[in-house]
Amino acid sequence: MITKALTTLKKRLSPHLELSNSRLETMCLLIMGMVNARTVNLSxxxxxxxxxxxxxxTYRRLQRFFPAC
Structure with a gap:
């Protein structure tokens, strides 16, 4: 079920975002994780x-997703 939700979210977002496939997948997993965990804490x-x-x-992957300011 998670794979189906991930695929659907990627299909919906890809026309609107110019991201590589791996960054798009990370963003989708991040969104799904925020919904499930109800938090924005990366750990x-x-x-x-x-x-x-x-x-x-996975934590390091999330840290790399956000550019350093």
């Missing part, structure tokens, strides 16, 4: 990602 969101990666790796 909490990293636990929500449906991947086989370690939570620490």
């Amino acid at each position: 909490h969101l990293a636990c929500e990602f449906p991947t086989d990666s370690k939570v620490e790796s």
Whole structure:
């Protein structure tokens, strides 16, 4: 079910955003994670990602998604 929701969200957002496939997927997973976890805390969101990666790796992926100011 998560794969279907992810695919649908990617199809809806891709015409409106000029992002690479991996960045678009990260954004979609971020949105889905915020909805599920009801928080914007990256360490909490990293636990929500449906991947086989370690939570620490997912956390670093989320940090890299946002450019340093």
